[in-house]
Amino acid sequence: MSLTAAEPMGEPFIHLAGVQKTYRTRGAGLLAISEATFDVEAGELVSLVGPSGCGKTTLLKILAGLHPYESGKVRIGSPSQPFDPSRDIGMVFQQPLLLKWRRVIDNVLLPAEILGLPMAQSRARARDLLALVGLKGKEELYPYELSGGMQQRAAIARALIHDPKLILMDEPFGALDALTREKMNIELLRIWEEAKKTIVFVTHGITEAVFLGTRVIVLSAGPARMADNFRVELPHPRTLEMKTSEAFGEYARRIYKLLGME
Amino acid sequence: MGGHPQALQRYALAVLSHIGLLVAWYLFVKLGEVPKFVMPSPYETVHALLVPNYRWPENIAVTTVEIFGGYILAVVFGIGAALLFSWFRWLEMAVMPLLVSLNMIPKVALGPLIIVWFKYGIGPNAMMAFAICFFPIVLTTARGLREVEPDLLDLVHTLKGSRWQLFTKIQLPGALPYVFSGMKVAAILAVAGAIVGEFLGSDRGLGYLMLQVQVTLDTAAMFMAVILITLIGVVLYGMVLALEHMLVPRDARIS
Numbered sequence: 001m002s003l004t005a006a007e008p009m010g011e012p013f014i015h016l017a018g019v020q021k022t023y024r025t026r027g028a029g030l031l032a033i034s035e036a037t038f039d040v041e042a043g044e045l046v047s048l049v050g051p052s053g054c055g056k057t058t059l060l061k062i063l064a065g066l067h068p069y070e071s072g073k074v075r076i077g078s079p080s081q082p083f084d085p086s087r088d089i090g091m092v093f094q095q096p097l098l099l100k101w102r103r104v105i106d107n108v109l110l111p112a113e114i115l116g117l118p119m120a121q122s123r124a125r126a127r128d129l130l131a132l133v134g135l136k137g138k139e140e141l142y143p144y145e146l147s148g149g150m151q152q153r154a155a156i157a158r159a160l161i162h163d164p165k166l167i168l169m170d171e172p173f174g175a176l177d178a179l180t181r182e183k184m185n186i187e188l189l190r191i192w193e194e195a196k197k198t199i200v201f202v203t204h205g206i207t208e209a210v211f212l213g214t215r216v217i218v219l220s221a222g223p224a225r226m227a228d229n230f231r232v233e234l235p236h237p238r239t240l241e242m243k244t245s246e247a248f249g250e251y252a253r254r255i256y257k258l259l260g261m262e
Numbered sequence: 263m264g265g266h267p268q269a270l271q272r273y274a275l276a277v278l279s280h281i282g283l284l285v286a287w288y289l290f291v292k293l294g295e296v297p298k299f300v301m302p303s304p305y306e307t308v309h310a311l312l313v314p315n316y317r318w319p320e321n322i323a324v325t326t327v328e329i330f331g332g333y334i335l336a337v338v339f340g341i342g343a344a345l346l347f348s349w350f351r352w353l354e355m356a357v358m359p360l361l362v363s364l365n366m367i368p369k370v371a372l373g374p375l376i377i378v379w380f381k382y383g384i385g386p387n388a389m390m391a392f393a394i395c396f397f398p399i400v401l402t403t404a405r406g407l408r409e410v411e412p413d414l415l416d417l418v419h420t421l422k423g424s425r426w427q428l429f430t431k432i433q434l435p436g437a438l439p440y441v442f443s444g445m446k447v448a449a450i451l452a453v454a455g456a457i458v459g460e461f462l463g464s465d466r467g468l469g470y471l472m473l474q475v476q477v478t479l480d481t482a483a484m485f486m487a488v489i490l491i492t493l494i495g496v497v498l499y500g501m502v503l504a505l506e507h508m509l510v511p512r513d514a515r516i517s
Contacts, residue, residue: 061416064416064420066419085420085422086421086422087421089421091417093413093417095413099432100511100513101436101511110417111417111421113427114418114421142512162421
């Protein structure tokens, strides 16, 4: 199985080759990921799609440097895009996980505080980012005063505060209602285009994966196996009408088929 | 803001129900012609304050010192122990099960022992309050320090944040609502602890006074003592509540 990026241009920003991960439970080894191999170019928004429990999150955490793995290679960064693992990762989780005792702006500033960045500049940047994610005027509110979608917007601003090169998102809109989710998808694409980040987006939503991704990587379940890796040739900016287009349907069917749902 | 008139209404109703109880008490005693030694009227109860022999100010001071002293010690040692547990996992694993077992002891049953070991007085009574307050504080604080969202841990780890940063920015502020929940429970228990201590052995304090006037059937003085003990508890509880309002934003509080 050799799945590489469709058009490798020089050295890719992320390079995974033959990554394997086993969980040990009661002596028995449970293979969580087998042979994950793919590249991500700088500036791409790659959707990682697969059924629940297929190891998507594990793969994301390996990229974040949070999980060890047995074999294979993970390299992030390239000569043109040097990568500092402590400063160049922004994380967004399924839950916003804002700190209840901090105002919105102070939540956004958390990574800057941990990294010891100059506070005055970071504060100004936090205001800009909150405006970028559509939370202008909400800086001084507490998280409980925001809706679920707004909280997740704040969490995205928090992931951007230290200007990381790579944003890892683990089903960030999975806990939102369907309409808010659609809206957040469009917002994310806008933020991605403005902030010019590389994003790896984990989801189990097939249409979400196609709609957002410049590329989709499909993982099949137990153990996570690379099932497909293809470029999504839909124009940008993406619009909701595209979801009903023939091309979109083709991509979605391709994933459904791989996951054995057709 | 928008709920202001509603909040006002709630306060008014709460005050009314308190006044209602006083009126009911008065009417019950007057209309039922209840003898004074069974149940004094509100007026007679307040009147008991005028008996100089009862040395109210001194007794109030003694009981207050016992309650606050034992309580503050329990807060300091309870939170301190919970912090040590969160820093040294092995210590928690060794000591926590022991604390859970010791918590099963009815602390009141330790009273006679405390008297044997430390004689009676303000110190041993404060110790009684301490013994009864310590456990809820240490148990809830330890629990609060343990409950950190795993994803938040990951967030700090990707930024290579230090353990100290994790503690000061996430763990400790996240545990505060639990700390206050334990402190509020303990505030009520502290009063009971100190009074039981005074019942078992003392020569001063409102609990001691109650035993004295029981002999002479001065029920009005007993009523007054109970009211004063309750008020000390209310003041303590109110102070804890005020501190909580200062340190913990509304949504994070555990009621």
